Amino acid sequence: MDPPTKAQPQSNDSDSEDDYMKMTFTDDPSSLTSTSRPSQPETSLQRRQRERREAEARSRVKSKAELAAEVEARREAAHATSLLTLASSSSSKPKSKGFAMMAKMGFTGGALGTAAKEGVKDDRVVEPIRIAVKDGREGIGLESERKRKLHEAAKTAGEATKRARVDEGEYRERMRREREEARLERQVSAAQKVAEGMDDERTERDAADEGREEREEKRREARKGRGISSRPLKSLPVVYRGLVKAREEAERDRRMRHDLEQSLSRLPTYEDDDEDDDDKQAMGKPQTQSTTYVTADDLDDEDVELNEFNALPMAERLQRLVEYLRADHHYCFWCKFVYPDAEMDGCPGLTEEDHD
């Protein structure tokens, strides 16, 4: 016969007594005897000891908290298991007669009743209403989170083997969000380019007051600035500073790669300790380390303002850019039009929706 009882699962393992309790009362009676002589039945002494210990375990009075936790866990476990899955599962137990009767009436799963007419939302229930025990007098909004987690834990424990179905709706929602984010990102970089271009143009216009030569030079400089400029990044408006910074970083990388490809073997700045001056000369390296990369002074500096800006959500960044363009250039990103004055008469509004 089976051992009559097994120990109750203990909810806390901190007690020192728990050790022996855990060790002894396993489901499998062989584990008890296997340590001594596997094939032999337990002796009367062993049996008495075992029974005594089992009785002790049973008689140990549980604390109120332990008991409450066990009561709740067991209830939640019961509530997390559908009777329908129990009834239709191929267990050795005879199937539920209630289920058989319903099957006879034509029940094939899903909800009871008749389906709603087309166009009407079908809100028939498939599962019983969940019971949520509220203890204490916490107001609405305080308790719900904790309860939800507890229930979910019980449910996952109950259905550990079953793979949770991926919610189709949730998947779609996520995809939609991701696409929207990507679209916004493209718009942000487009707006940044516009802003930079317009700022540059303004610089040129300002220069027009001065001599033509100087203007030529400025333009050259500006064009050069498109490559790698020596003006400090922080002087640029934060809204498109990221764009410039990314471009400069890319440019620096490109040049470094280029230099590397041009050099004979290694990066020209590489210092080999084994080489002496003669070797260096032979390799065509200058004696002194003069090769440096001229980049914006503060390209590697920590830029708090920019980090903050980049931490903003994509939509917010776009909004800031649109506002910048409107304020500084009377340009509406959505109309794609430069208005003559700050009134911006004719522009329907700030947002993309306004332009629909």
Added chain:
Amino acid sequence: MMADKGIKRSSMDNESSSDPKRAKTDAKYNKYLAHYDDNDAQNGNGFSSPLDQLQRHKTTAEQAAKCEDSDLNPWTGQPHSQQYFNILQTRRNLPVCQQRKEFLEMYHKTQILVFVGETGSGKTTQIPQYVLYDELPHQTGKLIACTQPRRVAAMSVAQRVANELDVELGQEVGYSIRFENKTGPKTMLKYMTDGQLLRESMHDHEMSRYSTIILDEAHERTLATDILMALLKQIAERRKDLKIIVMSATLDAQKFQTYFFGAPLLAVPGRTHPVEIFYTPEPERDYVEAAVRTVLQIHATEPEGDVLLFLTGEEEIEDACRRINLEVDDMIQESDAGPMRVYPLYGTLPPAQQQRIFDKAPEPLRKGGRPGRKCIVATNIAETSLTIDGIVYVVDPGFSKQKIYNPRSRVESLLVSPISKASAQQRAGRAGRTRPGKCFRLYTEKAFKKELIEQTYPEILRSNLANTVLELKKLGVEDLVHFDLMDPPAPETMMRALEELNYLACLDDDGELTELGSRASEFPLDPALAVMLISSPEFYCSNEILSITSLLSVPSIWVRPNNARKRADEMKQQFAHPDGDHLTLLNAYHAFKGAEQSGADVKQWCHEHFLSPRHLMSADNVRAQLKRIMETHDIELISTPFQDKNYYTNIRRALLAGFFMQIAMRESSNSKVYKTVKDDQLVMIHPSTVITSPYDWVVYNEFVLTTKQYVRTVTNIRPEWLLEIAPVYYDLEAFDKGEIKSALTRITDKIRRRQAMKGGA
């Protein structure tokens, strides 16, 4: 008919005059009124009446109003009392009265009508009367039924309408509720609980006694109303002469319209004022505390107007009342606040005390002092069903107690749960009945939007359906799976109900009603109780089981006031039977009957013994009703002689015939924890029990989950009885492995050994 025109003309002619005597001269062309001038008229009522001019389903609002205005009561022929005319005046001022014409026009045209009117619009009292003047039941012999979710409402509304029609309650207007029928052969308009109409239809599937059925308070979506709606939907197809009105107090009536083949809707605009809603900025740590604080703040700072506070249950309400009273006393002394009277309101409160909520607010303490106000602390019965005028401030913590049954664990819980958005709106609306009001919600606006469900779950989704399924089977509904309910229950709930009825032998394996099931459905009881009652003669104690069943069908007979708990417990101890609560109930009932027979002052006796005379008397009444049903079904009423040592044993065994599915076994030898059979839930015996010995096996009447899991009303039993009385349920092959199975297996072995020994000897 030729006469029709004459009638119509005569009434048209009379439009300008309200003098009914003029009608006489014009009406003499009418052959039905040939005896109008003689007082011994020959028509159906035995007297002449202005009703004779009306034609069924053609009555206009003017015609009906004229009948109401006449000196003689058109229904009885008696002169109208002065009180009648006084009431008539107030009736004419009800919002619904403005729409009488519109209502009748619509009613004439359609078979099913959805009517929306807020509480206080007068729909419950007036619409049935409007129908009365149109259906003219004295001609057809068919009744008008108006259902109510609550017994008290059915009784009080019937009384009110009887007064309005100037007739005696129980004659032309009557009511019928479970265990009480106050109707007579003359009854034309019958208020009844929805459950009662459902029971009636078990014997009259077509509801052929009625020409019109009005389902009132349909928005409450009680179990019985939901079933009735599904039945009426079917009957309406078969009986085109049956008219149906579905009345709701909330504006979400579209669901009803869709459900009833797109029935037309008539709405009476409520007489409501705007209500300003306030939310708390943060969730509350203690909603009772917050509620008390809010009430006091209103009292200190807001202008005159009464306060309505919603809480969840008796204990909480009494606690809040006490705290508010204490604080207000301080406020009066310290800051010259006005007086405030605080009234509790909950279902189990005696009716006299419930009435006190209609008392006027107290006068200022001195002339010119700050005005007094009343504060009503109520459960959600004050949400829709009750109209209290003068409420300007509503405090809503957002909770109510809800009954929820879960078929997976078979736990029926009565839990404090967040209300629905619809409920919250109803509650707020209570503040705007007399003038613009304010509603203080003790939760954040975000919580309102995110945490509250849209609509309260209808009862059918929250109940054990064993009784309903039995009723439906009796009603001839074969296909329960596709039965067209507005909100069909979860499949598991249905499955459990069928399974339980099968174990109770009320349904066979094919789902057909058995002989026992058919008999059980005759009793207005849960199937387990009915089966127990029907089987009780086999245990030689049907008298006693009948008493116990009655006692279990009424609210608790034990009174335990807060200030005299100890005395009350001592008194209960006098009736205690060591084997359990069922037997203790029986002892108390016998003592009550003894006191009654000895001619003692029963009320006094009950008071001394901390028993509720009201509930004992209603148990007595229930017993008489059930006894009548038993007699008509030839169920023997027998008792084991009291001297017999098996007197109580027989009763304990008889309990198992119905309640073998409600058994708990003690977990271990020194534990107070029990485990329910098959469901494996851990429970404690409710502290109200008289049991002191740690019995290993008990039968329980109910499994309640409040904050703990309890079994209540518990009696000690022997496990071998289970194997004997309910062998199918206790078929050990079908049991899950575990302590209960092992224990039962040991007992089976023991029985087998004993029998073997007997056989060998």
